[in-house]
Amino acid sequence: ATPPIPWTRKDYRLLAIAMMIKLGDGVEIYLPGVITQKVSCELGITEFQEGLLAVIFFLFCALAVAASVLIVKHIGEKFTLFLSLYLSIAFAVVCAVVPNYYTLLLSRALTGICAGLNSCTIGLYLAKNVSSKEVLTKSTFLSDGLTVPVGGAWVSILGWAMLDRINWRIFVLLTSVPLFIPPIVLLHLNERQGEKSSQEPLESDGREDQSKDETAVKETDDLITDSETVPNYPARVIKSSIFFFCNICVGYGSIILLPWIMRSLKGGRVSDNPCSNIVEGSELLILAAVSGAANILGRVLGFCLWKKLPFLVLQSTTTVTMVICYGVMFRSGSVVVAECLLAVSKICFSIQAVEITVQHNDYDYFGRSGLELASGVMTTAGMVGGVVGTALAAFLPPLTAVLTTMGVACVEFIVICCMRERF
16 A cells, blocks of 8 residues: 655645635625624615625626636736735625625625635645645645535624624624635745745655655656546536536525524514514524534535445435435424424535535546646536525525425436446
8 A cells, every 4th residue: 555645844834724715715605694684684675685695795706716717827826815815804894884785785796706716726726736636635625625614604603602792794804804814824924935845744854755755746646647638528527517516506505595494483584574583592503503513514424435435326315315305394394304404405415515625626537737627617617506506595485496406406416427437
């Protein structure tokens, strides 16, 4: 058996940067589901305006992802990350001081652009700078696969602890701005590090250890294929993109269903009186656990099962389970049962997200020269899935949204069965 390739200091710095960025992205993704009730109460917005507030973030995020590949080619990954992070801080401040609904809508759109830029760019930055593919796989899981749901759980728990005590505007500042400062500092520090020192193993005592590390990295790089030698490259990109679209559509749609479940606990609608049916205290903590803990648990399970179970068995089983959960959700007539089924479907969504995360930066699957295009197309498809999923949950009646989501999950099942390259 080939001994594991040691991590370098540079690998650990890059992982810290990626995790900080993705933590901030996770907070921004889940933030609308936490503050929607308070915003509705203060600004007096309608259900349609609530839905638009949720959808516009993912819409502009998708547009930014589509443009990020071209932007990165012109200004580079590092400058793109600096730009998105600095602007994220600025737009979070704008979001907290907006005087009305329309300026809030604009600030969420601009924040979506920043999230889209760094979502795709940080993956490419990792893929091009870590020392080995083994390190890349673990780094991708920890940053993209695990830290995003941690951000969602973090903002949900803070919402339970703080939103009944402070204004939602202050809450936005406290949860968003501090998370974007550490990765900016780490990026500046990483930029100043010399290439020689950054490539040394963490426990290197001399040239012999460094030589062994470089040899191991070279052997791993030799295994990386080029897209010109990858069979059915266009088909792989298309199938992976559809898989990503369906997964995000189902998963992010369930995030936007949380406000509906919240109102169901109070037996009201936003159009009745948005200030009379706000869920707080232990009820909000339960919903935070559904949204956050289930997501994190699914990521951990997915990483543990990723190599142990065949692709077809694992992915098809989770897809069928999601369909069953959504099908039973509205037949139960119980909000508690609906919460439990939503948690199970969230776990299945997160298990699939691990496979998608690995595919997203897989040199062997897409080839070195084709990775940027494949990664950009997949990420764009995922963000479009986020737009569609949130739109379904926000604008359609809950039952219609769930039935449509079940149809998307069925399409996902068909695509999984066609991805023979992953079997």
